[in-house]
Amino acid sequence: MKIEISEVANLPSRFGSFKIQSFKEGIKEHLVIFKEPLDDVPLVRIHSECLTGDTIGSLKCDCRDQLEYALKAIEKESGMVIYLRQEGRNIGLLNKVNAYALQDKGFDTIEANHQLGFKADERTYEVVEFILAHFGIARIKLLTNNPLKLDSLKGIEIVERVPVIIEANQFNEHYLKTKKEQMGHLF
Numbered sequence: 001m002k003i004e005i006s007e008v009a010n011l012p013s014r015f016g017s018f019k020i021q022s023f024k025e026g027i028k029e030h031l032v033i034f035k036e037p038l039d040d041v042p043l044v045r046i047h048s049e050c051l052t053g054d055t056i057g058s059l060k061c062d063c064r065d066q067l068e069y070a071l072k073a074i075e076k077e078s079g080m081v082i083y084l085r086q087e088g089r090n091i092g093l094l095n096k097v098n099a100y101a102l103q104d105k106g107f108d109t110i111e112a113n114h115q116l117g118f119k120a121d122e123r124t125y126e127v128v129e130f131i132l133a134h135f136g137i138a139r140i141k142l143l144t145n146n147p148l149k150l151d152s153l154k155g156i157e158i159v160e161r162v163p164v165i166i167e168a169n170q171f172n173e174h175y176l177k178t179k180k181e182q183m184g185h186l187f
């Protein structure tokens with residue numbers, strides 16, 4: 001797939017002063033937020049879009065806390081957040097809301113995806129390899145608790161996994177438990 005690349009622009013934010021660049025893959029306009037100077041082995045967070053969490057502040061998941069954690073971390077030590085437009089583990093917003101409606105009836109996140117005909121996780125990460133290659137990065141420290149992500153990046157050496165440490169709340173406790181017990185997340 002052809003990827004269109006924007007210019008680099010400044011982005012002052014409440015978490016620090018960053019640079020941004022967009023990588024457009026079909027209809028998905030991904031964003032890279034970075035803080036220079038980038039080390040040879042930079043700290044990288046691959047964040048999946050979560051409109052409900054990142055923007056609205058939903059407490060059903062840990063996405064916004066993770067995003068803020070990552071932005072604060074790269075402000076401190078430089079690095080990059082790759083913000084991928086893979087809403088709802090790539091099932092899209094409408095389907096995620098339908099999954100939430102099923103969760104209201106008692107299904108967990110995985111069961112709800114299955115009920116809708118999706119895998120538990122429909123994400124792929126080829127564009128990340130493209131983006132890192134564009135920056136000349138072959139080795140990274142990856143900010144994640146997700147073992148699937150560690151296995152998904154072919155051609156990128158993950159020198160270190162840096163955990164994302166977030167406190168649970170009463171609404172996402174079950175979500176985090178499912179991630180740990182059924183999706184192998186490393187908490």
Ligand SMILES: Nc1nc2c(ncn2[C@@H]2O[C@H](COP(=O)(O)OP(=O)(O)OP(=O)(O)O)[C@@H](O)[C@H]2O)c(=O)[nH]1
Pocket residue numbers: 046047048049050051060061062063066086087088089090091096099100109113143144145146149164179185
């Ligand atoms: N289908 C679905 N997607 C969800 C649900 N809750 C959050 N998401 C999406 O899950 C994605 C984030 O994935 P997570 O599994 O929380 O975290 P991760 O990115 O895999 O792992 P970390 O790197 O450790 O954060 C975002 O795209 C959210 O929109 C849900 O109940 N159902």
Ligand SMILES: [Zn+2]
Pocket residue numbers: 050052053054060061062063064
């Ligand atoms: Zn979320």
